Amino acid sequence: MTHAAIDIGASSGRLIIGEMKDGKLHMKEVHRFANGFTEKKGTAYWDIDHLVREVVKGLAEVKRLGYASVTAGIDTWAVDYVLVDEQGKRLQEVVAYRDSRTEHTIEKVTSIIPKNVIYEKTGIQFLPFNTLFQLYEEDKELLQKAKHILLVPDYLGFCLTGRAVTEATNASTMQLLNVAGQDFDQELLDLLSIQRNQFAPLVGPGEKLGPLRKETFPEYDLPDCEFYTVGSHDTASAIAGTPGFGEEWAYLSSGTWSLLGIESAAPITNPLAYEDNYTNEWGVFGTYRFLKNIMGMWVMQEVRRHLPQDYNFAEFVEEAKKVEPYQQFVNFNEDRFLNSLNMVDEIKVYCRETNQPVPETPGELASCVYSNLAIIYAIAINDLQKITGHSVNRLHIVGGGSNNALLNQMTADMSGKAVLAGPSEATAIGNLIMQMIAAGELADLEEGRQLISHSFPLVSFQPASVNRDERIQEFQLKTGKQPI
Numbered sequence: 001m002t003h004a005a006i007d008i009g010a011s012s013g014r015l016i017i018g019e020m021k022d023g024k025l026h027m028k029e030v031h032r033f034a035n036g037f038t039e040k041k042g043t044a045y046w047d048i049d050h051l052v053r054e055v056v057k058g059l060a061e062v063k064r065l066g067y068a069s070v071t072a073g074i075d076t077w078a079v080d081y082v083l084v085d086e087q088g089k090r091l092q093e094v095v096a097y098r099d100s101r102t103e104h105t106i107e108k109v110t111s112i113i114p115k116n117v118i119y120e121k122t123g124i125q126f127l128p129f130n131t132l133f134q135l136y137e138e139d140k141e142l143l144q145k146a147k148h149i150l151l152v153p154d155y156l157g158f159c160l161t162g163r164a165v166t167e168a169t170n171a172s173t174m175q176l177l178n179v180a181g182q183d184f185d186q187e188l189l190d191l192l193s194i195q196r197n198q199f200a201p202l203v204g205p206g207e208k209l210g211p212l213r214k215e216t217f218p219e220y221d222l223p224d225c226e227f228y229t230v231g232s233h234d235t236a237s238a239i240a241g242t243p244g245f246g247e248e249w250a251y252l253s254s255g256t257w258s259l260l261g262i263e264s265a266a267p268i269t270n271p272l273a274y275e276d277n278y279t280n281e282w283g284v285f286g287t288y289r290f291l292k293n294i295m296g297m298w299v300m301q302e303v304r305r306h307l308p309q310d311y312n313f314a315e316f317v318e319e320a321k322k323v324e325p326y327q328q329f330v331n332f333n334e335d336r337f338l339n340s341l342n343m344v345d346e347i348k349v350y351c352r353e354t355n356q357p358v359p360e361t362p363g364e365l366a367s368c369v370y371s372n373l374a375i376i377y378a379i380a381i382n383d384l385q386k387i388t389g390h391s392v393n394r395l396h397i398v399g400g401g402s403n404n405a406l407l408n409q410m411t412a413d414m415s416g417k418a419v420l421a422g423p424s425e426a427t428a429i430g431n432l433i434m435q436m437i438a439a440g441e442l443a444d445l446e447e448g449r450q451l452i453s454h455s456f457p458l459v460s461f462q463p464a465s466v467n468r469d470e471r472i473q474e475f476q477l478k479t480g481k482q483p484i
């Protein structure tokens with residue numbers, strides 16, 4: 001059986017087909033397209049119609065390649081939603097989570113329901129753009145008109161099959177689900193004046209969603225396609241696609257964001273987890289993604305956008321290798337880097353404010369970003385071990401960032417942990433694995449991870465002794481980021 005993973009990240013989307021042959025997972029990228037948000041009249045929006053078109057184009061390409069019948073699953077970035085009316089029409093453009101409208105909303109909401117109460121209810125990290133805060137700022141009249149409030153992957157599934165669901169892994173990122181009750185929290189819904197039935201029924205990954213409604217797209221020659229729910233939060237699929245085994249492993253899903261954490265059988269919401277803003281996003285098969293959002297390759301994407309040279313990411317790494325690392329210490333996890341007007345200027349201003357050498361060249365800027373991300377990852381692993389009592393002896397880095405051998409080595413050096421890099425397309429692979437389990441081709445996630453480890457070679461990086469403690473202490477001194 002051939003399966004199609006539709007994986008749409010904040011920076012790019014792709015349709016990848018996969019099938020199991022001779023005990024290996026064989027994949028082919030069939031379609032790739034750009035994604036990104038644009039500002040219109042001061043608000044940041046996604047182009048959701050572009051994404052629908054690109055998904056349908058990708059499915060048409062699947063048919064053109066001779067696959068008459070496939071299954072498919074959709075995963076995207078988290079938290080953002082679409083309001084849909086009684087006729088199934090979108091009520092507004094889709095606001096992007098980096099929009100400034102929720103800059104001060106955490107304070108507003110937590111002045112009504114205390115922060116610790118929300119964390120006890122949801123176990124979810126406080127990020128300014130969580131759906132809870134976006135909906136608090138949403139136009140109340142529009143909200144009232146909405147028959148459905150659909151997260152982006154659920155909306156895409158609705159457009160393609162006509163069926164509205166709320167897939168649980170992505171639903172958890174909204175910070176509206178009560179982890180004890182395993183459904184929406186009524187007090188939080190009341191705060192937003194939202195009825196429970198405005199959210200479609202919660203469903204888990206691995207369930208049949210429905211057939212592609214070809215008649216909706218008559219201008220395309222499309223395959224027969226049965227859609228399944230998967231880990232529709234891309235990070236849930238990325239973790240499902242990470243070939244970690246046993247206890248002592250952690251993951252770093254390295255793309256626009258760096259998501260660093262462990263797979264836990266139960267939520268972890270102790271005081272240290274709350275203080276250090278760790279999250280318990282719902283994973284596949286009832287697991288919890290105990291992780292922390294760290295500013296990731298977004299920083300390099302924005303540096304690239306604001307430099308006159310047109311380097312690709314591999315070229316940035318080569319330029320960074322020519323520069324002495326750890327020349328300045330920058331806490332890229334500060335909100336100021338979430339959507340700076342000009343990331344290059346923001347980094348320079350930060351270094352001037354903290355009386356540090358200012359990076360000027362592309363290599364100096366890339367080295368500054370990679371050096372500090374490696375330190376931030378190392379601190380996050382130390383904190384993770386303290387919070388959970390879980391020891392980590394190897395870090396699996398997956399996603400596009402796993403192609404960065406320099407950063408992989410720096411991460412091993414700063415954390416003192418072995419790094420296993422790859423697969424780069426772990427999200428699409430985790431998406432495919434869920435479909436194969438649902439189709440009965442694989443027994444469970446463990447067998448899926450065995451298949452991944454047999455199909456995609458990992459690259460290993462061992463830690464070198466590089467004044468780890470001194471550099472981390474200097475980072476904490478210069479940035480004020482104290483250990484928990």
Ligand SMILES: Nc1ncnc2c1ncn2[C@@H]1O[C@H](COP(=O)(O)OP(=O)(O)OP(=O)(O)O)[C@@H](O)[C@H]1O
Nearest residue numbers: 009010011012255256297313314399400401403404
């Ligand atoms: N060869 C490479 N060398 C260095 N970095 C790379 C390389 N290839 C990709 N990257 C990094 O990976 C990032 C893209 O990662 P990935 O493809 O996982 O993101 P995405 O899926 O498009 O978006 P999201 O993270 O939102 O899912 C790029 O921004 C870049 O920084």
Ligand SMILES: C[C@H](O)[C@H](O)[C@@H](O)C(=O)CO
Nearest residue numbers: 077078079097234235257
């Ligand atoms: C906004 C979310 O935190 C972000 O999308 C992250 O969870 C993600 O999905 C990274 O691809």
Ligand SMILES: [Mg+2]
Nearest residue numbers: 009234255427
């Ligand atoms: Mg991705």
